[in-house]
Amino acid sequence: MALPYDYVRTPNDKNVQFTIQNVGIKDAKGKVKVSVDGEQKVEVDLSVKAQEIKNLTASNVLDGLAAGKHTVTVTIESDDDNMPDNNVMSKEVNVLGAPVVYYDFEDGKISSDLSFYVGDSGTVNANAGDEFNKEGWGIFNIEKHAMLGEHVLAGTSRIDGATRRRLLR
Structure with missing residues (x-):
């Protein structure tokens, strides 16, 4: 997961950026789900060619989060996937509260x-x-x-x- 970093500044940092890769020899279709603290924020359809690497951004996923620790999770679901055990990535982030002066x-x-x-x-x-x-x-x-x-x-x-x-x- 490229973004967010370990510390998230509000209101600037809102997006989740990540990379997915189809290491198989066949094209695959599925869904990407992004959640924060177990609550799904985004779900999009996905199509990835064999051996393709894609950089994806889920916009505004972190918008409005309260200050404190949160867990961001990206999950790939695909019936075409023969290795589903590598389809979930989670990261704990710390959302910094709004500064008094910025x-x-x-x-x-x-x-x-x-x-x-x-x-x-x-x-x-x-x-x-x-x-x-x-x-x-x-x-x-x-x-x-x-x-x-x-x-x-x-x-x-x-x-x-x-x-x-x-x-x-």
Whole structure:
């Protein structure tokens, strides 16, 4: 199963992607069923030629799932199949709850309402480099990551040593 990943971000990740393969020497017909937590979400007719590999997507299967763990199952049913013991694939996924604040940096821009909170003598490091704006934020392009995208937010600051030592208890 190519999608979903182990962690599902709502509302972005809704689809289930998987690959099926007919390893037989005859064409086969059947059904593909996709379920979440035992509840069938999709059923489609399937036709696969001998030795054919198909990449399939079941759209919006994960839409509206509550935060927490869920089991996604893909089942192939075919009377033409001589090896039915390899026709079920399951994966446990963790649906992340909706974030309180969500910023999407894939356009390479920083939202105007994103700012540092300075509660002591910490200041934005003016010598951090041209990559950072005057508020201390910078967007960096990284190699494309399947879940995180291709941009990452970075912040810079410095502490001048005037702040009392803080202990975590």
